[in-house]
Amino acid sequence: MRIVTRPDFDGIVCAALLYETEKISEPVHWVEPNDMQKGRVEVREGDIIANLPYNKNCAMWFDHHYTNRPDTPFEGSFAIAPSAAGLVFEYYKDKFQRDYTELIRETDRIDSADLTLDEVLRPEDYPYILLSMTISGRDHSDQRYWERLIQLLRNCDIDDILRDPEVRERCETVVEQNRAYQTALRQHTTCKQHVTITDFRSYKKTPRGNRFLIYSLFPEAVVSVSIRRDIHDREKIIVGLGHSIFNRNCHVNVGLLLSRFGGGGHRGAGSCTVREDRAESCIAEIVDTLMANQPNE
Structure with missing residues (x-):
């Protein structure tokens, strides 16, 4: 039996909880949502999928x-x-030996972007938020770190986790990256009415940083578009959308919008991956829809 999940904070917390409650015999199988949507993932009988699209071969599935x-x-x-x-957590609530209430409360806030401006600008003052920012699913060479976090979340409280040498080093890196990321956002973002468009395709290595910083820099925007190249295939373009968490006046269901282009997500956040030769037309259609800002559900 394996856990099949994605490498983000929500997926890592899912894995920690499932290890506590099920007899997991193999390492986590880390998967990107687009690969699951396109049928490129081998799902075995008995696998538990969490935070990813459904596959008929799995034994159990958890998603939102x-x-x-x-x-x-x-x-x-x-x-x-x-x-x-x-x-x-709710499904297995009677089976846990540890109290995960605080962890789940913070995971809910982080994954749903229920954050304050101060939390966005100063994540170093908010332990769970800072920890979540040490996880980037772009580089699967970080797999050992994701698996280490699973064990730390199962066995330690947040203060002890942040004292772990590797976690502490990554947290320090995050703070430095966020400073540089603000500069990159300012240099590569244009604002069309209430839509920000950040284009990082010119970078060989896409800048990393707090994905919510864009909303503090452009408070007039209600939705953001981010464009970057796939780290593994430069001819694939990843387009991410997100409702502003401070100016909540976007009426477009971005997950539904992106499903037109083989992607998906939540009402307020999602992504799709398109070939480079289709990117401009897809991006133009996406931006036009966002600028119209009409409900699509």
Whole structure:
């Protein structure tokens, strides 16, 4: 039995909870949502999928993304909820030996972007938020770190986790990256009415940083578009969308919008991957829809 999940904070917390409650015999199988959507992932009988689209071969499934609504019976839990980890926690709530209430509360806030301006600008003052920013799913060479976090979350409180030498070093790196990221955002972002468009395609290595910083820099925007090249295939373009967490006046369901282009996500955040020769037309259609700002559900 394996856990199949994605390498973000919600996915890592899902894995920690599932290790506590199920007899997991193999390492986590880390998967990107687009690969699951395109059928490029081998899902085995007995696998538990969390925070990813459904696959009929799995034994159990937990998810909360709007575009992944099930149309077939399954074992597990699906709901439009702040986090997939919250659904796992509720499903197994009588089986845990540790108190994960605080962890789930913070995971819900982080994955649903229920954050204050100060938390965005000064994540170093907020332990769970800072920890979540040490996880980037772009580089699978970080797999050992993701697996280490699973064990730390199962066995330590947040203060002890942040004292771990590797975690502490990564947290310090995050703070430095966020400073540089602000500069990169200012240099590569244009604002069309209420839509920000950040284009990082010129970078060989896409800048990393707090994805919510864009909303503090452009408070007039209600939605952001980010464009970058796939780290593994330079001819693939990744387009990410997000509702502003401070100016909540975007009426477009971005997960539903991106499903037109083979992607998906939540109402307020999502992504799609397109070939370079289709990128300009896809981006133009996406931006036009966002600028119209009409409900699409």
